[in-house]
Amino acid sequence: MREGLAGSLQHPRRSLGDRYRSQATKFLKLAAADPERVNENTEWAEQNARQALLHDFTHPDNWRTLASIKVALNDEIGLRALL
16 A cells, blocks of 8 residues: 555655756747747756756656757757766
8 A cells, every 4th residue: 555655646856857847848938939038038948957957867858858958059068068
């Protein structure tokens, strides 16, 4: 019974990583939609993607999100460090 309960509960740090990843995705979409604030929104997206990795580095989507932001920023050095 205990394993069933533990398996059904979601890890709190993992859910926080999911929230940061979704915020990063939102800011990346805003950067594409609003050319006047592209730098501001991509910086916010990168910051949220980094927080997502800090909270859950085991989720591959967190790595993919940060990598796509690095590509959007043309940050070759950062992308190499990430990979």
